Amino acid sequence: MQKLAELLKAKKLKVTPQRLAIFNMLYNTTSHPSAETIYKSLQETHPTMSLATVYKTLDALQKAGLIQQLNVGEDSFRYDANVSSHPHVICLECNRVFDLESDILNDLRSKVASNTDFDLISEKVYLYGTCPECKESMKEE
């Protein structure tokens, strides 16, 4: 928590209980929650925090480069405290989102760079399918 407070201060963001709670939650999960999910799961510990504060905090953290926004094709955004440009795999059965290693994009990056003459800055890569667990439970039926 101390570490997160330092990260906020380094970006000249005031350290508030709300910000710490949101940042901390994102920092300790790989579930890529949405604003709504974050809001609901912090209801118990921060019952007075509003959804608008969640949105404003996520916006501030994102602008500071401390988190990133994902758009996996749902109707709302998800957030990730892993700010490296890494690909994600999404299970179409359970809707969970998993991280992949960034370096599996190296081949793609170099191919695109040589095919297009673009100066590439970033990328968003989402793969869709069925996760091992859901494959199992589908077999059983």
Added chain:
Amino acid sequence: MQKLAELLKAKKLKVTPQRLAIFNMLYNTTSHPSAETIYKSLQETHPTMSLATVYKTLDALQKAGLIQQLNVGEDSFRYDANVSSHPHVICLECNRVFDLESDILNDLRSKVASNTDFDLISEKVYLYGTCPECKESMKEE
């Protein structure tokens, strides 16, 4: 146009002037327009067509597998009559969206399949950067 009418009929969709106009426009562009852009550019030839009809038509075409929806990270969707699962490069200066060949994803697909045990179904791949033309005009300044 005859060809497009056949494609609609094959999907049991009624062939209306609005649907033909929208489908035809998408079929003859690589600009990946949004619903709003399609609506505006068809105003001249189809002044009575409503935006709701554009949305309903895009939805029908998409469900029939005749077009696909893109989410390049803007506040609205774009549409593509190329329904193959191909990557896109987006220029952050001029906001144009370009198609890439599907097969440059082969390496990524096989890497992800072997790393995750997912059964992969599809993918959305967007790369961001500066296109050759915008690189030129930035040099001049």
Added chain:
DNA sequence: TTTTATGCAAATTGTTTGCAGATAA
């Protein structure tokens, strides 16, 4: 004639904004 599509206006939903009071520095 039957079925499906269109066009209008109203509804929906995730997200943003304005602002007064509260809190961090």
Added chain:
DNA sequence: TTATCTGCAAACAATTTGCATAAAA
């Protein structure tokens, strides 16, 4: 103290929906 944040309610924008009329099959 003063600069910034919070929380509420209202605003927003892209998209969807209900329904009466119109057009396709």
